[in-house]
Amino acid sequence: xxxKFLHTILLIEDDPGDVLLLQEMLELQGCKARxxxxxxxxxxxxxxxxxxCDVIFLDxxxxxxxxxxxxxxxxxxxxxxxxxxxxxxxxxxxxxxxxKLGAQDYLxxxxxxxxxxxxxxxxxxxxxxxxxALKQTRDLFEREARIDYLTGIxxxxxxxxxxxxELQRARRYTTDLSLIMxxxxxxxxxxxxxxxxxxxxxxxxxxxxxxxxIRAHDVFARWGGEEFMVLSPKNMQSQAAVLAEKLRSxxxxxxxxxxxxxxxxxxxxxxxxxxxxxxxxxxxxxxxxLAKENGRNRVESH
Ligand SMILES: [Mg+2]
Numbered sequence: 001x002x003x004k005f006l007h008t009i010l011l012i013e014d015d016p017g018d019v020l021l022l023q024e025m026l027e028l029q030g031c032k033a034r035x036x037x038x039x040x041x042x043x044x045x046x047x048x049x050x051x052x053c054d055v056i057f058l059d060x061x062x063x064x065x066x067x068x069x070x071x072x073x074x075x076x077x078x079x080x081x082x083x084x085x086x087x088x089x090x091x092x093x094x095x096x097x098x099x100k101l102g103a104q105d106y107l108x109x110x111x112x113x114x115x116x117x118x119x120x121x122x123x124x125x126x127x128x129x130x131x132x133a134l135k136q137t138r139d140l141f142e143r144e145a146r147i148d149y150l151t152g153i154x155x156x157x158x159x160x161x162x163x164x165x166e167l168q169r170a171r172r173y174t175t176d177l178s179l180i181m182x183x184x185x186x187x188x189x190x191x192x193x194x195x196x197x198x199x200x201x202x203x204x205x206x207x208x209x210x211x212x213x214i215r216a217h218d219v220f221a222r223w224g225g226e227e228f229m230v231l232s233p234k235n236m237q238s239q240a241a242v243l244a245e246k247l248r249s250x251x252x253x254x255x256x257x258x259x260x261x262x263x264x265x266x267x268x269x270x271x272x273x274x275x276x277x278x279x280x281x282x283x284x285x286x287x288x289x290l291a292k293e294n295g296r297n298r299v300e301s302h
Contacts, residue, residue, distance in 0.1 A: 006033035006054045006121065012044035012074075013037065013059040013086065018109060022057065025114040041065040045077040055121050056083045058103070060094055071098045082128035084120055104128055148222040150200055151207035159221035159229055163277055166219070166233055170271045177271035178240030180230040181284040182247070185263045185296040187226040194260070202256050206264070209254060210247055218243075229284075237270035237301055244268050244299045252297060263297035 009026070013019050019037050026035060036053065038044045041062050048056075056078070060070045074083060085098040085106040095106030104124035107116070146158035154162070163179075170177040184190075184206065191199040203226065210220055210230065219231040230247075232240045244266040252263045267288030271280060287302035294300065 006031065006125070008034045008036060008051070008053040009055050009057065009121070010044060010047060010053040011035060011037045011057045012039075012041060012062065013057065014039040014062050015059065018059065018086070022112075022117070025112065025117050029114040029118050031118065039063065041070055041073060045074065048078050048081065053081060055124055056081055057086055058083055059086045060091070060098070061088075068094060068097055068101065071101050071103055075102045080128070080132050082124035084124050148207075151204055151222050153207050153211065154219065154221035156221060156223055159219065159223065159231070160277065162219045162221075163229075163231055163280075166231060167271065167275065167277060167280065169233070171273070174273075176234055176236040176239075178232045178235045178237055178268065179271075179280060179284045180232065180240055180244045180247075180266055180268050181223065181281070181288045182228050182230075182244070182264045182266040183288055183292070184226040185265055185292075187262075190260075190262065198257075198260070202260070202262055205254070205256055206251060206262070209250055213247060213250060214243070229281075237268060240270070241268045241299055241301050248297065248299055265291035265296045266299040267291055268299060268301045 011019060011022060013022070023035060026033070033054070036047065038047060039062070041064050044056070044058075047053075056074070058070065058074060060067060062070060065073060071083065071085060082104040083102075085095055085103045086109055087095045087098075087106055089108055089110050095108065098106055104127050105120050107120055146154060148155040166177055169175065184202070187199065187202075190202060203222075206228070207220075207222070210228065214220055214230060215232075217233055219229075221229045223229045230243070232243060235243070248264060248266055252261070254261070256262055265288060267284045267286065267290065269280070269283045269287055283302055287300045290300040290302060291298050
């Protein structure tokens with residue numbers, strides 16, 4: 001088992017005898033990695049904040065921390081470096097607990113030999129790599145579950161979650177809450193005459209244009225196709241209508257490339273005390289329908 005994957009090992013250990021023992025074992029195994037030793041958990045953490053290391057050996061009882069909190073505190077500080085816990089024979093049960101918390105392995109002091117040490121390091125590094133890769137994949141899935149792939153803004157599922165939360169807040173604190181729904185006019189024509197690549201480009205540009213012109217706490221999402229939603233907390237209908245009018249005129253004035261112009265129709269409504277998610281969005285949809293009926297490229301409130 002090669003240890004070429006190891007460049008730096010950090011040993012957080014306050015007992016000089018144990019430090020020496022580990023040092024000798026690593027040397028006897030021909031391990032070429034640099035061994036950095038610190039006595040306190042806080043020193044280990046500050047070392048890790050500035051330096052990369054491949055594996056950490058952690059004594060659980062240190063001058064500034066003892067028992068399982070030692071592991072927890074180190075895990076909070078470093079999330080991608082494997083940790084092997086060193087426990088005394090008397091507190092071996094801590095080892096399994098430490099692994100449950102997120103350490104990769106544990107070794108009983110007084111019961112370690114060189115080969116075991118190397119094996120433990122090798123597997124700790126491999127397991128940690130898998131764990132990190134798994135977490136990245138999970139994060140990506142979570143992101144994809146709430147972000148619209150084309151525009152990078154929230155998708156409908158995420159929007160509904162946030163809308164539900166805002167509705168509860170409006171109900172509880174009787175604060176204003178307004179909703180704007182808008183839809184690009186004759187979007188099918190753009191796709192048909194310019195192609196879907198241009199169509200997609202228009203959707204992305206609109207998303208960017210609106211993102212740049214709403215408040216940080218407004219919630220913006222792609223509702224589906226060429227339909228978008230802007231949820232505007234602490235805004236009453238008339239204020240939301242002003243915002244909608246601003247977005248409408250920005251969109252109408254925007255050059256989408258090669259002189260291509262696109263307009264949008266807007267529906268605006270305000271939360272009423274007996275509203276559900278369905279009734280609130282349906283009323284906004286009706287306002288949008290009115291805007292379409294009345295000639296498009298306009299804002300209607302309902
Ligand atoms: Mg100790």
